[in-house]
Amino acid sequence: EEHITVSDYLLTRLEQLGVTSIFGVPGDFNMRDYIEDHPRINWIGDCNELNAAYAADGYARVKEHSIGVVVTTFGVGELSAINGIAGAFSEMVPVLHIVGVPSTVQLKTKPLLHHTLGNGRYPFDAYTKAAEQVTISQAKLMNKGHAATEIDRVLTDCITHARPVYLTLPTNMVGEQIPSRRLGVPLPRTPPANNPDVEAYVLEEIVKLVDAANQDIIILIDACAIRHDVRDEVNDLLTKTRFPVYSAPMGKTAVSEEHDRYGGIYIGSISDPAIKKKVETAKLILSIGALKSDFNTGMFTYSIPAIHTVELHSDHTLVRHAQFPGIGMKLLLPKLTAHLKQYQQGASQLDVPRFKLDVPKETDERITHTYFWPRVGKFFKKRDVIVAETGTSSFGILDVPLPDQSVFLSQILYGSIGWTVGNTLGAAIAARDKNLGRVILFVGDGSLQLTVQELSTMIHQRLTPIIFVINNDGYNIERNLHGMERKYNDIQDWKWTSLLTTLGDLDGTLSKSYTVRDKASLDKLLDDAEFAKAGKIQLVEVVMGKFDTPRALKAAAELSAKNAEKV
């Protein structure tokens, strides 16, 4: 029988899942030799573990059907990463967290090792208990006899639930030999089958509603359509039915924003009034993968009653008020398309105004949010990866139509600032694998300060993202939510344009940095072909007003204040 080390077993499984890069920080209890020696998997050493977890999340988001992997040492490393793992849990991103732990003997004899919680709480159960809160399943490899099945179990959970999983690898297990036999069978990806009777009933119910709606139907697409991998099924539904489609913020780019049946972003009462009307007056809304969090729904201002709604989810379906647990959309959608294509003729007649955003004429020279976002919109190209940090960026970008085949990344539900910086690193590596276009990050000055060191890893890896830093003297989004003039919303100003040279481009040949303070210089830069080519890593400091705020953010903050009054 053929044998393989536990580490190589794991790496082979990861390779089967399309993993080409693993993120992490070394520590004295981990499997990094096997990764460094692996011919087709790269070790990406990060500056710290939180950033590594963010990077694994970004990698997984861009590299669909694959997963992100982060390796840390136990205690100090894993707890540093845990907020990144929690974000992946919240936003449903498949990430494997591998933790190097002491030997199986030490785990039993419990010497007072460094990185432990000391005599107060021993041994390391505390760390696993913390991990249990933010991962969907966990395996502790204490025994080589179970290593392969345990690895397969957590990886299967990771890919089928699109949520992070946790694996501890004792130092002495790393090189243990185990049979490689199981590797011949790929890990299962297909969701559990729907009960055929229930499914048939659901289809019938939906067709009845569609019929009754008399062509007045729209599709509303959201985050879980991306996370639970039904984009192809949705596109097929669109092509065959030509129903108008709108998107929630977290569903942005799930369907091409250049699709002729695409009408734009619906965010409850924060929506563009024309879009709001189209969505809310439709007789039937076919909602796919909804995730109704505060910022994703315009602070819970959806005005689409259940009686007009069919909701498809990964593991259940709602038809008006009726619930159908276990009926998942991945298998339901193709059948639904088959039933609904008969409505194409009528649906095609429904008018869908094109989602667009013109660059306004403003006499003011300063760069305002009303100018900036439509202007960068013109700069985007097909297949760009566009990352927006929580703050003015994540709200500003919502109104901007993104090009066909572009990828939009933002952590709208979990909202941990600094996330985009590590995420851009992972996204850029995945984009390189997939031959996507440029990676373009929009990040606030406040947010960049949390995780700035990961710019260094981008330089080290010769990645060439374009990084727009919105310099507005601090936490604008926080000012709008609470404490407009408060000092705690100010930050220390930095020499933003020196960051890339200081953090690794020592001789200045690998990067370029720019400051733009007015519309003319912004325009000039965006029109510069050399800049647009993104041949090097580039950072653009965009100087904006301290109190200038995008429309959608201002509206959300007002609604948030109103909600707060009520409670």
Next chain:
Amino acid sequence: EEHITVSDYLLTRLEQLGVTSIFGVPGDFNMRDYIEDHPRINWIGDCNELNAAYAADGYARVKEHSIGVVVTTFGVGELSAINGIAGAFSEMVPVLHIVGVPSTVQLKTKPLLHHTLGNGRYPFDAYTKAAEQVTISQAKLMNKGHAATEIDRVLTDCITHARPVYLTLPTNMVGEQIPSRRLGVPLPRTPPANNPDVEAYVLEEIVKLVDAANQDIIILIDACAIRHDVRDEVNDLLTKTRFPVYSAPMGKTAVSEEHDRYGGIYIGSISDPAIKKKVETAKLILSIGALKSDFNTGMFTYSIPAIHTVELHSDHTLVRHAQFPGIGMKLLLPKLTAHLKQYQQGASQLDVPRFKLDVPKETDERITHTYFWPRVGKFFKKRDVIVAETGTSSFGILDVPLPDQSVFLSQILYGSIGWTVGNTLGAAIAARDKNLGRVILFVGDGSLQLTVQELSTMIHQRLTPIIFVINNDGYNIERNLHGMERKYNDIQDWKWTSLLTTLGDLDGTLSKSYTVRDKASLDKLLDDAEFAKAGKIQLVEVVMGKFDTPRALKAAAELSAKNAEKV
């Protein structure tokens, strides 16, 4: 009856405990207005939450009898900080973690808010469960009727156990009015009384052993003597008995290293041979506050059998093999001193060779560890605060005698790298409060990359630490432990001397930076009176050999490899 807001109740309690500064990052669910408005407590806005937790830890360590306080928002903020809290738990540092959470109504109605784990795990119990793993007690303020007692309960646990505690503050509780009555009674600090019969018996047993040892006695002091606040008691014991005293690495500076009865650092078989002999051949070892972790004991190579040992701890005593739970050293020590002062005459005759480290003559111009550490030893002054990062720094500094009244900070048990940067911020603020001397940090190039942004907060707060960055092309300590020539132990080189200007000293007037590559320039800098005055924040890049390693680290790595073979 007088009333006060919940926030001001809490702040008054903190003020009573000597807290002058609170660290944190704003978020939309916290009490920062009350802090900003408080006349005697400062809000120190950090670049990220992990650094804020590290800073709170450093503040608590330097400001004895007080506590460190860190404020974060829930989920994203608290999980970002949790590794810093875990370090405080492991190393017994009193830190209060205040978490701003949604309103008590929202905590019950459970809307899908940002920063939550989403529909997968709702509401926020997951975060509290994670916090339970790394804090000694927790309070959720759901009801203003219990707010005062709950606040008092966790603060009392914090100061009496010297471990972190966790407090959630719903947005709507922040401003609630509660009676201020309880504030008249200060929180209790004294540990529980020892059982008088048992205590008398223990004293008698110890005196018998001392008697039998025939003056051949040494004291071995360790971490818990600092953490459980018995330095005064130990100094009194020293003065009255004149027993020789040695220190474990984590006990460094618990007793003045200039004390004429102080003999140096004991680290098991890694010790200087003369010190090793003195300690291991003593007939009786009076161990005070021992914490026998791997790095603190020379990888478990103590050679001092229980039969020759009395161990005093915060909550128990060991006399040879006999255990006395509940007999704590804080109250025992003064009585022990009273019993043992009769031995002074004899003990004084025991010779204690002075702990010193000469600067070697080396022909090589390069800066070696054998040269560097004794050389900076000559630079230190009374009342300096000296911080050493895990790595070549934490091992290199052990052999250096530190001046009287200096404070030594290092995270030898938990060993989370990057810790020193945030810690230096907190330490520097506490040092300013206490009118201590200079704050001097030694940090590796690898470690600094984890938490570098907090240099910015030091500049913002006009603190003036001296920061020595050991630039040795990566993770030297890791090379010694595993993978000497491996690429994963390399790091991206930075323009170290541009960090301070890039991260906040925009016009270059607030800071100075230097690179030293040879002994002559190091000497010149250290002899420069202007540099030594530390009037501005200063960063010194010290260029060292990639494979050069301090003696104690090399020895520890060899022992660690031997231990690994055994398991």
